Amino acid sequence: MIISKKIRFRILFGYSVPLILFIITSAAVYFSLKLYEKAHIQTTQGIAIFDKSKEMDIIAANLQMYVRGYILYKNEKSKSNYEDTKKKYEEVSQFLSVIVKDENQKILHKKILEKTGQLIEQSDKLISLIDKDMSARAINEFRNRDLINLDVEITKLNNEFDEREKLLLNMAQTEQDNALGLIGFSLMIGVALTLILSLSSALLITKGITDNIGEAINAVSTSAAEITATSNQQEKMATQQATMVNETATTMQELGASSRQTSEQASSSAESSQKSVSATEQGAIIVKQTTDAMDTLGVKVGLIAAQVLNLGEQTAQIGNLSNMIKELSGEINMLALNAAVEAARAGEHGKGFAVVAGEVRKLAGESKKSAEQANAIISEIQKATNATIIRTEEGTKVVETVTELVRNVGVIFTTLSDAANNTYESSQQVFLNAQQQASAIGQVVEAVNTLNSGALETANGIIQTKAGVEQLKVIAMNLKQIL
Numbered sequence: 001m002i003i004s005k006k007i008r009f010r011i012l013f014g015y016s017v018p019l020i021l022f023i024i025t026s027a028a029v030y031f032s033l034k035l036y037e038k039a040h041i042q043t044t045q046g047i048a049i050f051d052k053s054k055e056m057d058i059i060a061a062n063l064q065m066y067v068r069g070y071i072l073y074k075n076e077k078s079k080s081n082y083e084d085t086k087k088k089y090e091e092v093s094q095f096l097s098v099i100v101k102d103e104n105q106k107i108l109h110k111k112i113l114e115k116t117g118q119l120i121e122q123s124d125k126l127i128s129l130i131d132k133d134m135s136a137r138a139i140n141e142f143r144n145r146d147l148i149n150l151d152v153e154i155t156k157l158n159n160e161f162d163e164r165e166k167l168l169l170n171m172a173q174t175e176q177d178n179a180l181g182l183i184g185f186s187l188m189i190g191v192a193l194t195l196i197l198s199l200s201s202a203l204l205i206t207k208g209i210t211d212n213i214g215e216a217i218n219a220v221s222t223s224a225a226e227i228t229a230t231s232n233q234q235e236k237m238a239t240q241q242a243t244m245v246n247e248t249a250t251t252m253q254e255l256g257a258s259s260r261q262t263s264e265q266a267s268s269s270a271e272s273s274q275k276s277v278s279a280t281e282q283g284a285i286i287v288k289q290t291t292d293a294m295d296t297l298g299v300k301v302g303l304i305a306a307q308v309l310n311l312g313e314q315t316a317q318i319g320n321l322s323n324m325i326k327e328l329s330g331e332i333n334m335l336a337l338n339a340a341v342e343a344a345r346a347g348e349h350g351k352g353f354a355v356v357a358g359e360v361r362k363l364a365g366e367s368k369k370s371a372e373q374a375n376a377i378i379s380e381i382q383k384a385t386n387a388t389i390i391r392t393e394e395g396t397k398v399v400e401t402v403t404e405l406v407r408n409v410g411v412i413f414t415t416l417s418d419a420a421n422n423t424y425e426s427s428q429q430v431f432l433n434a435q436q437q438a439s440a441i442g443q444v445v446e447a448v449n450t451l452n453s454g455a456l457e458t459a460n461g462i463i464q465t466k467a468g469v470e471q472l473k474v475i476a477m478n479l480k481q482i483l
Helices: 002-073 076-099 103-131 135-144 147-272 274-279 281-306 311-384 393-416 420-482
Strands: none
Touching: 002 076, 002 103, 002 135, 002 147, 076 103, 103 135, 103 147, 147 311, 147 420, 281 311, 281 393, 281 420, 311 420
16 A cells, blocks of 8 residues: 555656746746737837838928928918828827837937927918918018928937937847747747756656566566465365375264174174063163263363364264274173173073173174274374364363263172073173274264365365466566566
8 A cells, every 4th residue: 555655646747847847838838928928019109100200200300391382372272281281290209109118219219209390380370361461471481481490400310209209119128038039939938948957857756666566466476476375285185185085084983884783793692682681671771871971071072063173072082982982892891791600600501691691792893993093094194283282172172071970880780680580681782892992983974074164175175276376477587588
């Protein structure tokens, strides 16, 4: 998130550099345009003033010309032209009075107006004399009046006014040219600075962004390599666990078959001792307690299906079950031995019991061997998963309870072994224990199968994770090559 913000700010900074330069350049061009506009207005006004000044000079000459023509010929057209020229003079003089801004020009213009006013005043008097048919007097006054000198003075003042206006016009044109040059210079410098700074900022920003992305790619590549190594180790461990669990399942299935045979033999022994039913009540109570304890143990073992990740606890419970089976096999062997002793005491009536007791001892021996094999495999599983064994206390307590109950059963059967009529109770107890053993082994087999499926799914998930990490490494390398 922090890197993305830095990249965003750098990009915004990169765009802001040409924008700021554009604003500065625009301001410089606007200032130059204002200077050019001012100089252009001054130039335009100067040209207009210069033209009107020339027109004033012509008006003064025309006034004298029309007056002379009217004096000599009393031509109405000359008088009309004179009046029109006077109106033209008033328009031009008013225009110049408004447009002239230079103080020296104002002074010269005022003098020109004064001299021209004198010229018009004298000319009006001469025309008035002509209108009164006093031509001789008008001609005489025309000769005596200094109209020619006034015209010369007006011309001189106009020339001085024009020279001053030329100077002002040249200055305005120079300012106008300078303003145009400043506009071009501002544009050229602005464009050059914009290009240079934009390229520089783009290079700096690009370098910073690529460096950050490169560091991120390297971090991703390193993490991907570490994840790949860890996934390889987990894949090996999961495969090993799946193999061991599979072997345990096979062994437990064999143990289940042996337990079923033991159950069948115990059933035959119970059928042979039906006459001893009256002595089995107390044994039945103990067996019921044992059944309840074994059910509790079955519930604990059932947690194996919901706790795939806690493989250590489940394998520990399996080990406890195997130990229980081993102990039960020892107890069954002891009971069968006692039954054989009692059968020997009974003589001919106990031969059948002696044969059954022998078969039971054999089956108990096979059960003990199977339990020892299961214990060996479970020990291997515990070595591979000893890091996950954290919940063994409850299973241990349940096993201790079951062991204590079984010991009580052993005490009862030892007490009843003094009498031959108690053989039925012993056989019935063996039968029930064998059934419980078969049921427990069946539950263990189901739990082991569930563990096997979970281990396989874990291995497949690790393989998929490994493939995803490899693909991530390829993407990171491609992105690094692009940068």
